[in-house]
Amino acid sequence: MVKTPYKRKQYWNExxxxxxxxxxxxxxxxxxxxxxxxxxxxxxxxMTGKKGALTxxxxxxxxxDYAPGNRGKxxxxxxxxxxxxxxxxxxxxxxxxxxxIEIEAAFDxxxxxxxxxxxxxxxxxxxxxxxxxxVEACPEDAIxxxxxxxxxxxxxxxxxxxxxxxxxxxxxxxxxxxxxxPKSVPGGAPALKGPAP
Amino acid sequence: xTQDLVIYAIYIAYAVGMLMGFGTILTxxxxxxxxVMSDRIGANRAYVRLPFTQVKLIWLGLFxxxxxGIKMLVxxxxxxxxxxxxxxxxxxxxxxxxxxxxxxxxxxxxxxxxGRLFPGLADWFDGRTYPMQIARLDAGLLMVFAFSGMTIxxxxxxxxxxxxxxxxxxxxxxxxxxxxxxxxxGLTVLGxxxxxxxxxLGSMVQQQSGLxxxxxxxxxxxxxxxxxxxxxxxxxxxxxxxxxxxxxxESELIAGYYTEYSAMKMGLFMFAEFIEIAIVGxxxxxxxxxxxxLPYMNDAGFAFPGxxxxxxxxxxVVLTQLVVFLLKVLIVCSFQILVRWSLPRFRYDQxxxxxxxxxxxxxxxxxxxxxxxVWSHQRGPW
Numbered sequence: 053m054v055k056t057p058y059k060r061k062q063y064w065n066e067x068x069x070x071x072x073x074x075x076x077x078x079x080x081x082x083x084x085x086x087x088x089x090x091x092x093x094x095x096x097x098x099m100t101g102k103k104g105a106l107t108x109x110x111x112x113x114x115x116x117d118y119a120p121g122n123r124g125k126x127x128x129x130x131x132x133x134x135x136x137x138x139x140x141x142x143x144x145x146x147x148x149x150x151x152x153i154e155i156e157a158a159f160d161x162x163x164x165x166x167x168x169x170x171x172x173x174x175x176x177x178x179x180x181x182x183x184x185x186x187v188e189a190c191p192e193d194a195i196x197x198x199x200x201x202x203x204x205x206x207x208x209x210x211x212x213x214x215x216x217x218x219x220x221x222x223x224x225x226x227x228x229x230x231x232x233x234p235k236s237v238p239g240g241a242p243a244l245k246g247p248a249p
Numbered sequence: 250x251t252q253d254l255v256i257y258a259i260y261i262a263y264a265v266g267m268l269m270g271f272g273t274i275l276t277x278x279x280x281x282x283x284x285v286m287s288d289r290i291g292a293n294r295a296y297v298r299l300p301f302t303q304v305k306l307i308w309l310g311l312f313x314x315x316x317x318g319i320k321m322l323v324x325x326x327x328x329x330x331x332x333x334x335x336x337x338x339x340x341x342x343x344x345x346x347x348x349x350x351x352x353x354x355x356x357x358x359x360x361x362x363x364g365r366l367f368p369g370l371a372d373w374f375d376g377r378t379y380p381m382q383i384a385r386l387d388a389g390l391l392m393v394f395a396f397s398g399m400t401i402x403x404x405x406x407x408x409x410x411x412x413x414x415x416x417x418x419x420x421x422x423x424x425x426x427x428x429x430x431x432x433x434x435g436l437t438v439l440g441x442x443x444x445x446x447x448x449x450l451g452s453m454v455q456q457q458s459g460l461x462x463x464x465x466x467x468x469x470x471x472x473x474x475x476x477x478x479x480x481x482x483x484x485x486x487x488x489x490x491x492x493x494x495x496x497x498x499e500s501e502l503i504a505g506y507y508t509e510y511s512a513m514k515m516g517l518f519m520f521a522e523f524i525e526i527a528i529v530g531x532x533x534x535x536x537x538x539x540x541x542x543l544p545y546m547n548d549a550g551f552a553f554p555g556x557x558x559x560x561x562x563x564x565x566v567v568l569t570q571l572v573v574f575l576l577k578v579l580i581v582c583s584f585q586i587l588v589r590w591s592l593p594r595f596r597y598d599q600x601x602x603x604x605x606x607x608x609x610x611x612x613x614x615x616x617x618x619x620x621x622x623v624w625s626h627q628r629g630p631w
Contacts, residue, residue, distance in 0.1 A: 076607070077478075080592065087591040091286045098285070106288045 111205050122199035123182045126175055126214060127222035129194055131166075132231045136220060137194035140170040144186035144195055152176040153186060170216065177204050178212040193229055198222065252374050256363065260383050264352050267575070271527035272520050273314045275582060279523075280313065282583065283590045321516035329412055329509045336410035341510065341517035343403030347396040348521050348528060354389040355531050356382035356451045358541050358570040359548060365563040381541075381570070382451050389450035390442070393532065394435060397487065400521070401427045404489075404496065407518075408506035419505025422597060423489060423496035429604035430486040430493075436612035437476040437483065440619035441536055444472050454540035458547065466544040469537035475615050477537045479608055484529040485585060486604070488522065492592040495600050530581035531574075538577050541570035 073079055097104035108115050118124065129137045140157035158171035186195050204212050224232050277292075284291025293310040306312075331337050358381030364371035386392055401424055408420015445453045459467040470477045486493035497505030507518045534540060545553050546569070550561035561569070595603065 083591050084587060087286050088587055090288070091282065091587070094285045094288065104285060104288075105290045107290045109290070 111203050114200060118199040118201075120199060123184050123197040124199045125197065125202040126186070126219055127196050127198050128173065128216070128219040129196060129222075129227075129230050130220065130232075135163075136170060136173075136216070137192050137230075138170050138173060139166055139192055139194070140168050140173075141191065143189045143191060147185045147189040149183060149185065150179050150181050152179045173216040173219065175214040175219075176212065177202060177214055178209045195219075252363075252377060253379075256361070256379050257383065260379075260381065264357070264383055265349070267357070268349060268352055268524050268527060271578070271582070272523040273318075275523045275526055275586075276314045276317065277311055278579075278583065279586050279589075281310065282586050286587070286590055318516070321513050324512040326514070327509075327511040331410055331412035331509075333410040333412070336406045337509075338514075340403050340407035340410060341514045341521075343406060344400050345403075345517050345521040345524075347399040347403075348525050351393050351396045351528050352531065353383040354386050354392050354450055355535050356380060356454050356540055357531075357574050358382075358567060361567060362563055366567065380451050381567075385449070385451050387447075387449050390438060390448040390453075393450075394431070397528075398431060400525075401431075404506050407510065411506070411509035413509050415502045415504075415508045416506050419496045419502045419508070422502075423506055426489070426493065426495060426600055426604075427487055429601055430483045430608075433604055433608045433612050434480060434483040434487060436609070436616055437473075437480040438536065440473050440476050440616050441469050443616075443619055443623050444469075450535050454535055454542065457539040458542045460544075466539055466542070468539040468542075473537070473615070473619070476612070476619075477533075479612055479615065480537065481529075481533055481581075481584075483604075483608065484533065485588060486600070488525045488529055488585075490522070490526075490585065491589045492594050493600055494594060495597050498594060526582050526585055527578060529585065530578040533581045534574065534577040538581070540577075541574040543569070543573050 094104035131137055138155075140155050142155055142157075145151075145153040145155055152175055154172070154174045154176075155170050156172035157168055160167055160169055163169070182197075184197055187197055202214060204214070206212055226232055281291045283289075291310060292313045293307060295310060295312040295316045296305040296307045297312055298305050328334070329337070360378050361381050362376075362378045364374040364376055384392075404423040404427070405420045408416045408418075408423065411417075441453070442448055445456050447453060447456075453469075457466070457468050461467045461471060465471050489496050495505075496502075497507070502508070507515055510518060543551075545551050546566075548566060550566070551559040
């Protein structure tokens with residue numbers, strides 16, 4: 053059997069090197085100049101106290117370029133008197149595909165308009181998939197997602213739960229749907245109540 | 250005699266400490282330099298917490314090297330079922346030990362006069378002086394090549410004894426690549442041997458302390474700029490680093506000849522590689538960058554071309570020489586790391602044809618030109 057020598061396939065857009073590029077060393081030097089320029093520029097920035105990198109330290113720094121619609125973390129809105137808007141209807145917990153929302157409802161006979169309120173509202177962020185379905189399911193506009201990311205990195209999964217207090221700490225300067233900041237109510241804002249006895 | 254013993258014990262401790270220090274620091278330098286080159290921050294999470302406080306010392310991520318070391322020491326020491334267990338166990342040391350020994354002939358400072366440095370000990374030392382070099386051998390450069398050639402045996406032993414096809418391929422590649430580039434390295438250095446007329450590294454460095462044309466330092470890189478480039482390239486190839494890391498190409502051979510090594514045995518290979526960066530830096534500094542010499546500096550201080558001189562005490566001169574040598578080595582190491590993070594890997598046939606078809610003819614050409622120039626210079630006017 054006669055063996056034909058292997059012939060490489062020729063493509064129409066085969067890259068062609070010029071003689072200058074073929075001589076190899078000039079191109080190597082050009083590459084080294086590029087990388088060392090970047091190195092010296094960044095090093096100069098670090099030395100003069102500026103930041104010479106695009107990276108952000110994750111929990112310590114917040115990125116400034118999150119999109120306005122970024123589903124970063126959950127917040128709970130408040131009524132004008134400072135109590136949570138949530139009526140503990142469990143719609144979000146029902147729709148949640150990852151089953152991470154846990155709500156413990158409590159009853160307050162004094163508040164005739166909204167007697168049911170959440171005594172405990174927690175989200176397990178080690179399992180949350182940040183899909184935003186809870187926001188869409190909510191009939192009261194009580195749960196929303198803001199663009200900031202949660203500061204939750206931790207060594208233990210037990211510490212990765214978003215609590216009611218943290219979600220209620222969202223206090224924007226103004227809001228289109230809610231009368232933020234909460235108006236002062238005569239007699240002072242009622243304190244957050246614990247679980248019903 | 251006791252005096253010699255004390256001085257050389259100090260030299261050996263300094264050399265071993267310096268190499269170990271370089272091996273540790275270079276892991277950090279490599280990470281950080283790569284990060285800065287690519288707009289990143291780099292390893293910065295390992296910390297040491299002061300006991301009983303919440304004070305965390307991060308120090309720019311310097312503790313990552315220690316964390317690596319601890320990890321390698323406590324990892325499971327996996328052993329493959331190879332019948333050549335002795336060669337398997339001894340291979341990392343065959344790679345590691347010669348790398349350390351090479352430094353024995355490299356001068357890391359000028360002449361040390363302990364009597365002048367410590368006047369209280371002047372009587373005991375009785376005017377003896379010591380060149381700052383562990384072994385002042387006439388065959389210095391030959392010993393460098395002999396010992397760095399021994400690391401080939403270690404890599405090939407590791408590849409063979411692992412009883413793994415990837416290891417075997419890696420060992421084969423390492424063997425052929427290192428032998429090819431060793432040849433180029435020897436040929437580039439021949440030009441320097443012709444010019445300085447010696448293979449003793451100490452006297453080579455002393456000859457580089459003067460000036461050429463009245464202002465240029467008489468460094469090897471001035472005499473042999475072409476050989477300097479070839480030597481550094483061949484040395485990087487000899488060290489099996491990117492762009493020449495074919496013996497351990499991850500995408501083809503997993504980890505090449507040390508695929509089957511784990512824990513501290515693998516750590517020894519890595520450590521040897523990093524120390525070899527420092528050794529290549531020290532060799533390049535000694536041969537081409539004037540060793541511990543600064544331009545216009547001599548054993549008494551600085552003497553600038555305009556007739557302006559600066560007197561320095563003996564202690565200051567010794568300290569300057571030590572620091573200058575370390576700085577030059579660090580700069581060459583940093584350049585090697587720059588190369589490693591800039592250039593892509595060769596194909597395997599390209600590596601060998603680069604050595605035999607490109608670098609070897611260039612080295613021979615360089616040698617021919619040097620021979621003609623040296624001959625015509627020694628012959629005198631026509």
